[in-house]
Amino acid sequence: MRKKISLIIIVIGLLTVLASYMQEPPSNSTNRMERIAKIKVDPKQLEAYHRALKEQMQAAMEKEPGVLSYYAVADKKDPSSITIFEIYANEAAYKVHIATPHFLAYKEAVKNMVQSLQLQDVTIIANAKKPGI
Amino acid sequence: MRKKISLIIIVIGLLTVLASYMQEPPSNSTNRMERIAKIKVDPKQLEAYHRALKEQMQAAMEKEPGVLSYYAVADKKDPSSITIFEIYANEAAYKVHIATPHFLAYKEAVKNMVQSLQLQDVTIIANAKKPGI
Numbered sequence: 001m002r003k004k005i006s007l008i009i010i011v012i013g014l015l016t017v018l019a020s021y022m023q024e025p026p027s028n029s030t031n032r033m034e035r036i037a038k039i040k041v042d043p044k045q046l047e048a049y050h051r052a053l054k055e056q057m058q059a060a061m062e063k064e065p066g067v068l069s070y071y072a073v074a075d076k077k078d079p080s081s082i083t084i085f086e087i088y089a090n091e092a093a094y095k096v097h098i099a100t101p102h103f104l105a106y107k108e109a110v111k112n113m114v115q116s117l118q119l120q121d122v123t124i125i126a127n128a129k130k131p132g133i
Numbered sequence: 134m135r136k137k138i139s140l141i142i143i144v145i146g147l148l149t150v151l152a153s154y155m156q157e158p159p160s161n162s163t164n165r166m167e168r169i170a171k172i173k174v175d176p177k178q179l180e181a182y183h184r185a186l187k188e189q190m191q192a193a194m195e196k197e198p199g200v201l202s203y204y205a206v207a208d209k210k211d212p213s214s215i216t217i218f219e220i221y222a223n224e225a226a227y228k229v230h231i232a233t234p235h236f237l238a239y240k241e242a243v244k245n246m247v248q249s250l251q252l253q254d255v256t257i258i259a260n261a262k263k264p265g266i
Contacts, residue, residue, distance in 0.1 A: 002135045009139055013146035034206060036216060054259045061261040069262035071218070073167060073255035082258065083169060085204070085218060087266065122206035125215065126187045128194040129202035133220065 029124075031090040032068070036083060038118040043080040045113040052109040053084075059102035066093020162257070164223040165201070169216060171251040176213040178246040185242040186217075192235035199226020 041049045053072060060067040066089040075081040088094040097103055174182045186205060193200040199222040208214040221227040230236055 002139075006135060006139050006142070009142045009146070013142050036206070050258055057259055057261050061263070065263075067263075069260075069266045071260045071262075072258040073169070074258055076254040076256055079256075083255065087262075121209040122216065123209055123212075125183055125205040125207055126190055127202075127204045128190050129204075129220075130194070130198075130200075133202045 032124075033088040033091050033094050034122050034124060035086045035088075036120040036122055037086060038116075038120070039082040039084065039114055040116040041080045041082060041110075042113050042115055046080055049082075049110055049113045052106050052113075053082075056102055056106035060097060060100070063102065064093070064097055064100065066090070067097055165257075166221040166224050166227050167255050167257060168219045168221075169253040169255055170219060171249075171253070172215040172217065172247055173249040174213045174215060174243075175246050175248055179213055182215075182243055182246045185239055185246075186215075189235055189239035193230060193233070196235065197226070197230055197233065199223065200230055 057070045057072070060070070068089055069085070069087040071085040073083050073085075075083075088097065190203045190205070193203070201222055202218070202220040204218040206216050208216075221230065
């Protein structure tokens with residue numbers, strides 16, 4: 001009996017290790033919605049904007065299975081020019097996202113900080129990354 | 134004795150699960166060089182450009198520890214407008230990269246395909262992603 005339990009635990013452990021290395025299956029990735037948002041922020045309100053943005057990103061990651069990735073960067077020469085690379089599981093997930101309380105709170109908080117916003121829908125050509133990045 | 138072994142296996146299993154969600158430590162990431170490349174390609178040579186790009190990305194990933202991530206996307210409205218988000222371990226890794234045979238071969242292969250190239254150095258504000266993305 002104890003031997004059986006030990007064996008089950010070893011198998012579970014091995015499956016867990018295996019699962020941690022596996023990428024999401026390609027069939028899911030063809031439905032994804034990918035977008036680049038280019039945002040110009042009032043330079044005097046940059047700190048407040050960063051706070052609101054990070055709060056939104058964290059809430060979306062925690063609460064929405066359909067929000068897959070956010071990467072927000074600032075231009076080195078002009079930190080008030082911000083680019084956000086966004087990945088959603090599909091269009092439906094995006095539509096759910098823009099109706100969430102945390103997203104609406106973000107839009108309200110930054111409405112007088114954002115000077116311009118450009119949204120560019122994109123499709124992936126290729127991606128490659130080292131583990132842990 | 135068997136109980137102890139089972140307990141150790143469970144603990145190892147749990148630590149593995151935990152490790153699969155953890156991001157790279159921040160101290161490494163502050164040295165990183167991050168860049169957005171905006172490329173306009175001759176629409177008639179798009180397929181050939183994609184091939185050359187993917188070949189370069191794959192070689193860089195395999196051979197260069199300092200190349201951390203490439204994400205290449207095309208504008209949905211204009212597939213010849215390509216954006217690549219690049220992450221290198223540090224500036225030194227980038228300088229090594231642009232002298233590699235595979236990168237120089239890429240530049241040679243696409244020299245008559247690329248109509249324009251803009252390079253934008255960026256710094257990260259925040260990133261968040263689901264495991265496996």
